[in-house]
Amino acid sequence: MCGRTCCHLPVDTIRRACRYIDYEGEEQLPEWKDEDKYFPSYNKSPQSNSPVLLSRLHLDKDADPSERIIASMRWGLIPSWFRDADASKLQFNTSNCRSETMMERRSYKVPLEKGRRCVVLADGFFEWQQFRGDKQPYFIYFPQTKTEKSFFSRSVDEKVWDDWKMLTMAGIFDCWEPPNGGETLYSYTIITVDSCKALSDIHHRMPALLDSEEAVSKWLDFGEVPIHEALKLIHPVDNIKFHPVSTVVNNSLNNTPQCLEPVEIEDPYLSYARPKATTKSSQKEEPELPKRPRQLMQKNPTPTKRNSAGLMEQWLKKYGEAYNKKPKIQ
DNA sequence: CCAGACGTTGTT
DNA sequence: GTCTGG
DNA sequence: CCAGACGTTGTT
């Protein structure tokens, strides 16, 4: 599941991390709508704003459909029909959306049918593993080109973050007009799936990750890629790294780099070791033991099947597999 | 037809 | 136990 | 997601 992220990079660094190649083969930096509504934090919770990618076609009627923009949006989707004057009065949770039922849920089906697909950006997300009533948080993120360790020390040179590969999560957004007037509120939900093998020891759900440029492009391009094609992108993704972090992250007010710092933890598997019951009378059901989380080395993701025609297909032929070969800016 | 919901997570 | 606020 | 509140009257 996904109820906390880290997104601490400044606007310009994020824009550079989001450079991409459009269908004309041109390198682009996305424009940022509502730049001033984004506040970087090592500890972002629902109701706060984070950067999301979306097709410019949502805002400009005759934009190139492959053109991406970044917008600051509220985490926790407010359906367009919500009538209370205060968005925070919504009486149900929309920070996550189950992929299995999203086409049946009124709050998600309607925006999905309008093509309101977005890609939520973060340095990574946090997940809490439960054992013996305790909770161990982990930081979870895409594998990096530079060694992961170089990002997490206390005295890290902030410039190393220029090389961070941001996490890209599939989301749905909606637009809400405050009944008493004011600006349109853009808000989003993060789609969840069963967890991948690598994460299954930590938790049984995870956000739907888009782990290639091709997947991001298809999820965003609601003009070229119909829902039934886009839904094929929503599945567990194993291309992931993680490490345990301090419980400092538990309190969302703790906005410090310590939230990312790896910590040594007592092996929960060993901590469960105890004598086995030998008599029939004490043959109670043993509580299930959490397994030792392992850092699994993952292969490159297999490219998604290509189905759509026209510009999209041409673009894919040329750039679809250029994933990770980021062209330099200038 | 009207009334009322509209959502996810986890869990002994 | 359940909801709100961060 | 976790942390922390969960309530009213009247009072200084």
Place this chain on the structure above:
DNA sequence: GTCTGG
């Protein structure tokens, strides 16, 4: 606004 339950 739209769907489900009665």
